[in-house]
Amino acid sequence: MDVTDRIDDFLRRHGLAGAARAPLTGDASARRYIRLTGADGRSLLLMDTPAPADDLVPFIAIGRLLARLGFSVPTIVAADSAAGLALLEDFGDDTFSRLLAAGADPEPLYDLATDVLIALHQRFRPDDAEELGIPLYDTRLFAEQVMLFADVYIPVATGATLHPVDRYALETAWMSVIVPACEGPWSLLLRDYHIDNLMRLPRDGVRAAGLLDFQNAGVGPVAYDLASLLEDARRDVPADLAAAMTSRYLDAFPGLNAAAFRRSMAVLGAVRHARVIAIFARLALRDGRRAYLDHLPRVWRLLEGHLARPELAPVAAWFDQHLPPDKRGGFIIPEAVQ
Template identity: 65%
Template sequence: MAAVSSAREAEIAAFLAANGLSDAAREPLAGDASARRYERLRKADGGTLILVDTPAPAEDLVPFIAIGAELSAIGLSVPGVIASDVKRGLAIQDDFGNETFTRLLAAGADPQPLYEMATDALITIHRGWPEGAAQRLALPVYDPNLFIAQTRLFIDAYVPVVLGQPLSEKDRSDFDTAWRTVLEPVCAGAPSLLLRDYHVDNLLRLPRPGVKAAGLIDFQGAGWGPRAYDLVSLLEDARRDVAPDLADAMVARYLAAFPETDAAAFRRAMAVLGAVRHARIVAIFVRLALSQGRRSYLVHLPRVWRLLEAQLAKPALAPVAGWFDRHLPPAARAAFVVPEMI
């Protein structure tokens, strides 16, 4: 974790003092791939809270507070914000504890009820998201243009490394065209809230009834787009394998809640959006390794490539698969080893 400057430390100390937490013991928590920092605050009475320290409050703290209020209003569990200084990028929020689904699964918990909770939370969102909330919150719209812009990270951060040179303008244009062909049908359906980073690291089990037992975090990057995205994010996890029968059962559970949904079209959407997500994650992991030396992410590359290859093999992805076949031979995919220096 990066060191905190003395000036920033003084801002944090003043913020904590203003909120009666000068004497709280502070424990750094493991972060994610973002620049945000988290600390657990242990109060004298034994209670705990979470300190959020972000250098980009307009991008994450402001939307986290606003989106969280909407999610709470439809009956989901999100950390309550006790205090905030948006200008300085500081907040104090409820502590949901340490029982992330990831930790529970690693300790041998039965995955079925955990994934059912996670799937039911998505059902609650897609049934109950308030009309007009996306516009009120100015959520980014995940249409083909935005998805394509995100997949370009793959040809900017990954392809030049494995091929030793950048792509031609025509090859880049063909990449965009292939993705547009498969994304336009997917983005034509009825949209809903798209949490974007919905997986077991960002879900915690809480001692609450029903769907409230799933605590949601890290949703500040939410947008407005195809409903299938978050379910495929949950079931095709970059960091852990999900048993195929369990994944199938969760898709069936979701579809049973929306009998009017075209099941075949929904599964095609999952394939396309899964491929979008996996291509981008491959690029993100390689970029983190090369630019920041964060090579721990590379252990997941073979899994992400397996997931991507499985989607490329489906008929819905034929145009994109054709581009990959022309430009990335098998040795430039999962078998590629990111160099120590470049």
């Protein structure tokens, strides 16, 4: 059964064969979303994923956990995990990013986004996730993920694959800074926590933020999602706003070592930026999705800012030796690589 027949069959089984269909703009994944509008005017979202075991199954399980903890996630109206299809509650179009583009005051939106993380880290308990089988974002996994930069970006920028000795040296440098960054409290990491994945809803408290794209959640250091929110690959977040939100978070946890938290934020932010640079390069080269390259200068600025900090000194030293400045933010990824 091809994709169209699979969707037609699913919608027919759920009484939506005649619903109007409007594809929505996708993200960096292979998932796609279609807004369905029935004859009664009610709208739902169709989620279609080619990798249901990686996307749909964890989306449903983690969504149930988040709902139980008191957060707003799309209600699952119907799902066929084998087919990779689900009907979701439609939260509308008011993503935080669209509201900001329309001129909304950013501070209340970032206050709300930060308060969601505060509430999540107050409510979540490790045994909440024991049955979900979600990954632990420990030093090993962070180091493994950040090395995508070595395997994807560096060969494009330098024209050569890293020698195994140099690759090992980079991995060792990353490990040396990741280990202390992973000390301290852990919680549920939503991992793609940024304003494109948050929606403003007419609800009270933290439920006013609708959460999207949490299927890649894991358990790990609490600083990661705040770094994801405040060091956005797609949007410049003013330094004073980022500082205010970091203070807002820390004020909610007076027992937390603030200096250690900020160091963890810097290291995990650098890990995320290096990986994002590699992902955007891969999307451009493998899939022809070159629009993501527009964000690379910003991500490089964020990464360079962290490399200047003492806690990233081992990684910065490796970069200084093996990746000259002209192969970093200013490097233009070619249309094709021979």
